[in-house]
Amino acid sequence: MSKDIEKEKTKEAVRQLSNEELAAFCSQLSMLNKSAITPLESMRILMTDTKDPGSLALLTAIHDYILDGDNLSEALEKTKVFPNYVVKTIRLGEESGSIDDILVSLAEYYEREVEIHDSIKNAVAYPAVMIFMMFLVIMVLVTKVLPIFNQVFVQLGAEMSGFAASLLKIGESLNRYSVGIVSLIALLIVIYFVATKTAFGKRISKRILEKFFLTKSFYEDVATERFASGMTLVLKAGIDTYRGLDMINELVEHENISKKIEICKEEIMNQESLPDSLKKAQFFSNLNNRLVDVGFKSGEREEAMKRIADEYRRKSERKMNTIVSIIEPTLVIILSIIVGLILLSVILPLMGIMSNIG
Numbered sequence: 001m002s003k004d005i006e007k008e009k010t011k012e013a014v015r016q017l018s019n020e021e022l023a024a025f026c027s028q029l030s031m032l033n034k035s036a037i038t039p040l041e042s043m044r045i046l047m048t049d050t051k052d053p054g055s056l057a058l059l060t061a062i063h064d065y066i067l068d069g070d071n072l073s074e075a076l077e078k079t080k081v082f083p084n085y086v087v088k089t090i091r092l093g094e095e096s097g098s099i100d101d102i103l104v105s106l107a108e109y110y111e112r113e114v115e116i117h118d119s120i121k122n123a124v125a126y127p128a129v130m131i132f133m134m135f136l137v138i139m140v141l142v143t144k145v146l147p148i149f150n151q152v153f154v155q156l157g158a159e160m161s162g163f164a165a166s167l168l169k170i171g172e173s174l175n176r177y178s179v180g181i182v183s184l185i186a187l188l189i190v191i192y193f194v195a196t197k198t199a200f201g202k203r204i205s206k207r208i209l210e211k212f213f214l215t216k217s218f219y220e221d222v223a224t225e226r227f228a229s230g231m232t233l234v235l236k237a238g239i240d241t242y243r244g245l246d247m248i249n250e251l252v253e254h255e256n257i258s259k260k261i262e263i264c265k266e267e268i269m270n271q272e273s274l275p276d277s278l279k280k281a282q283f284f285s286n287l288n289n290r291l292v293d294v295g296f297k298s299g300e301r302e303e304a305m306k307r308i309a310d311e312y313r314r315k316s317e318r319k320m321n322t323i324v325s326i327i328e329p330t331l332v333i334i335l336s337i338i339v340g341l342i343l344l345s346v347i348l349p350l351m352g353i354m355s356n357i358g
Contacts (some may be wrong), residue, residue, distance in 0.1 A: 017081050019117060021055075023110035026086075030103035039072040072099075085230075085247050092237045105233045112229060112313065116222055119317065123324050130331040137335065141342050142171035167342060210254065214323060221316040223254030224283065227261070228309035235302045241274050284308060 017025070032042040043063035050056050058079060065075035073091035076082045086106060093102030146168050210219045230251050234244030242265060249261050260281040267277035275292045278284060284292070288308050295304025 017058075019110045019113040022082070022086065023107050023114060026103050026107035026110065030100060030107055033103060034100055039075075040066045083250070085250055088247055089233060089237055089239070092239050098237065102233070102237055105236055109229050109233060112309075113226075116225075116313075116316070119320055123320050126324065127327045127331060130328070130335075134331065134335045134338070138338060138342075141339065142167050146171050146342070167345070206253070214326075218316055218319040218323065219254065220256060221312050221319060223252050223257040225309050225312035225316060226252050227257055227283070228305050228312060232302050232305040232309060235305060242268050 028046060029039075029042055032045060033039075037045070040063065043059050043066065047056060047059045047063065050059060058081060061079050062072075062075045065078050066072065070078065071094055073087050073094055076090065077087045089102055089106060090099065093099040150168055206219070209215045227248055230248035231244070234241070234248065239247070245261050245265050245268075249258055252258060252261070260283055263281040264274070264277040264283075267280050268274065272280070273296070275289065275296050278292060279289045283289075288311070291304050291308065292301075295301050
């Protein structure tokens with residue numbers, strides 16, 4: 001079997017890399033590169049440390065490409081599992097001789113992406129579980145508990161009325177169509193996993209949450225933090241500003257921020273500076289715009305962007321905590337009210353009957 005065929009097989013064995021894998025790869029590579037170890041030798045070292053078949057296939061493919069004369073960025077590009085942003089940034093790092101700093105910055109960027117993703121996932125998971133539990137509790141009350149109370153009423157020569165009677169009829173209907181209800185629950189579970197585990201589902205869910213009034217500002221802050229982090233990396237790599245904005249647009253994936261990036265690009269085409277372009281696009285607050293101005297004038301452009309990114313990261317974390325702090329007690333209150341109404345609609349008439357009997 002030829003080497004080209006072997007490479008094709010190794011490429012087929014790998015999949016698109018996650019943010020966690022990108023962060024780990026860039027971090028490990030930066031440590032090896034700082035120790036003056038060549039990319040080829042770095043791949044060999046990493047290959048000996050990995051036991052995952054997919055990761056081994058990827059590292060083998062990169063190793064073989066480098067062995068054939070490709071540089072690191074070309075090898076990463078040919079595997080087709082690294083984002084264009086990573087490939088282009090490493091290429092510019094190779095050209096400018098700042099590959100060490102670039103790899104460290106890429107590792108930090110994708111580590112922040114992992115933190116953002118985990119915070120969103122954790123914030124969504126609890127309300128989803130609470131809603132599901134609420135549904136189950138209400139289902140049990142309506143389909144199992146209320147019929148028992150109804151039998152008690154019948155034995156006492158009375159019958160349920162009002163709200164309790166309506167709920168009893170709903171429970172009878174649910175019992176009658178239990179197969180359909182179970183199928184619906186199964187469908188909802190499938191939809192949940194599609195929305196959280198597949199690329200298409202995540203994209204649709206993200207678009208919905210970006211428009212939802214409670215999470216809209218949070219997602220905009222997250223996108224702005226990604227923009228500022230990306231600009232930090234672009235400036236550190238010495239990438240042309242216009243080209244850098246195009247690269248960052250691939251990372252942001254937010255409609256409103258993408259529009260602002262297009263405004264920045266238009267202003268830069270009109271010979272405006274980046275600070276003025278950001279100001280006209282209304283990316284940041286006046287304070288942060290001033291920080292960018294000072295950073296560019298003092299030669300600390302990357303540090304200014306990094307500070308802004310850190311500020312938006314803290315801001316988005318506070319908003320996420322606020323959203324969770326609102327949702328959690330709200331769901332508990334709603335569940336308590338519904339359960340309380342169901343029980344009171346049964347217990348109060350029952351107490352009235354018992355007092356009359358007494």
